[in-house]
Amino acid sequence: MSLSIDAAHRVAVVLVEALPYIRRFRGQTIVVKYGGNAMVDAQLKHSFARDIVLMKLVGMNPVVVHGGGPQIGELLGRLGIQSRFVDGQRVTDAATMDVVEMVLGGLVNKDIVNLINSHGGRAVGITGKDAAAIRARKLSLRHAGDDASLPDEIIDLGHVGEVEVIDTALLDLLSGRDFIPVVAPIGVGADGATYNINADTVAGKLAAALKAEKLMLLTNTAGVLDGSGKLIPRMDAATAQALIADGTIHGGMLPKINCALDAVAGGVGAAHILDGRVEHAVLLEVFTDSGVGTLIAGALDGIWPAS
Ligand SMILES: Nc1ncnc2c1ncn2[C@@H]1O[C@H](COP(=O)(O)OP(=O)(O)O)[C@@H](O)[C@H]1O
Numbered sequence: 001m002s003l004s005i006d007a008a009h010r011v012a013v014v015l016v017e018a019l020p021y022i023r024r025f026r027g028q029t030i031v032v033k034y035g036g037n038a039m040v041d042a043q044l045k046h047s048f049a050r051d052i053v054l055m056k057l058v059g060m061n062p063v064v065v066h067g068g069g070p071q072i073g074e075l076l077g078r079l080g081i082q083s084r085f086v087d088g089q090r091v092t093d094a095a096t097m098d099v100v101e102m103v104l105g106g107l108v109n110k111d112i113v114n115l116i117n118s119h120g121g122r123a124v125g126i127t128g129k130d131a132a133a134i135r136a137r138k139l140s141l142r143h144a145g146d147d148a149s150l151p152d153e154i155i156d157l158g159h160v161g162e163v164e165v166i167d168t169a170l171l172d173l174l175s176g177r178d179f180i181p182v183v184a185p186i187g188v189g190a191d192g193a194t195y196n197i198n199a200d201t202v203a204g205k206l207a208a209a210l211k212a213e214k215l216m217l218l219t220n221t222a223g224v225l226d227g228s229g230k231l232i233p234r235m236d237a238a239t240a241q242a243l244i245a246d247g248t249i250h251g252g253m254l255p256k257i258n259c260a261l262d263a264v265a266g267g268v269g270a271a272h273i274l275d276g277r278v279e280h281a282v283l284l285e286v287f288t289d290s291g292v293g294t295l296i297a298g299a300l301d302g303i304w305p306a307s
């Protein structure tokens with residue numbers, strides 16, 4: 001492929017404009033949670049893969065964490081296994097766990113690896129079992145009842161896990177050797193048990209463990225919306241808590257906000273909730289001052305301290 005002089009000139013102008021951003025993020029880790037529409041629409045898939053490859057080429061260290069809830073649901077449906085969610089978490093019995101591991105660690109993970117590699121990247125897919133990168137334990141979900149004098153109800157979600165510790169050795173090795181890690185949100189217990197973990201949660205914990213400069217969570221809205229449906233461009237922890245309390249933030253946005261808040265409290269520079277329906281959402285975030293979507297700033301931004 002060769003460019004005309006006109007096209008090459010346009011490319012040169014753009015590259016020069018991008019230089020300050022490339023310099024700023026060179027050598028920095030950027031964790032991207034990939035899911036929602038960006039993962040099913042063919043055109044968006046290719047634009048996402050190109051963004052990740054370009055980030056790597058200019059010296060950033062992208063680490064991709066992926067979801068796959070709809071894909072798991074589809075195979076469970078074909079197998080006639082019912083799924084039930086409590087607070088956005090899939091109740092996971094042994095048969096469901098097998099399907100989750102097959103779909104996330106197999107189909108979805110390798111599809112993303114293949115996609116990135118088809119655009120010239122060198123992606124390596126892992127689950128949290130590889131090198132025991134994601135050590136997990138069983139999640140005990142607490143539910144406060146209406147009567148505050150009674151103890152919280154503990155809900156058993158089966159093989160759903162929470163992250164105990166992230167071992168970054170393998171991820172560091174891969175990123176350091178120019179590979180792009182693609183991580184499926186499966187954890188492993190000290191006893192070798194397999195755990196199904198919410199992908200947003202894994203992305204947040206991974207970003208903190210890798211001391212990432214940015215955590216980007218792609219979703220299917222413009223970002224976090226206020227009560228009248230308008231995008232909130234910036235948010236601090238207090239505003240987020242107020243919007244959760246009054247119900248403006250609910251459902252699938254809850255784990256995203258919570259993991260974004262955890263990540264910035266854990267030292268990640270900033271977390272962004274981005275519109276995965278927009279082409280090149282990831283690059284738009286990196287190459288603009290104002291950014292796109294909702295920014296939850298961390299201590300490194302100097303806007304407010306991590307709690
Ligand atoms: N305040 C809010 N702003 C934006 N989306 C919200 C808000 N509160 C709840 N949501 C819901 O959260 C959804 C995103 O979560 P989810 O569907 O789990 O995303 P994904 O599949 O991308 O992980 C949105 O589509 C929207 O329905």
Ligand SMILES: CC(=O)N[C@@H](CCC(=O)OP(=O)(O)O)C(=O)O
Pocket residue numbers: 035036066067068069070072088089090100160161185196197198199200
């Ligand atoms: C415990 C739990 O619910 N795990 C999720 C893991 C995948 C995921 O989080 O995928 P999305 O990001 O596409 O929702 C699940 O089983 O669906």
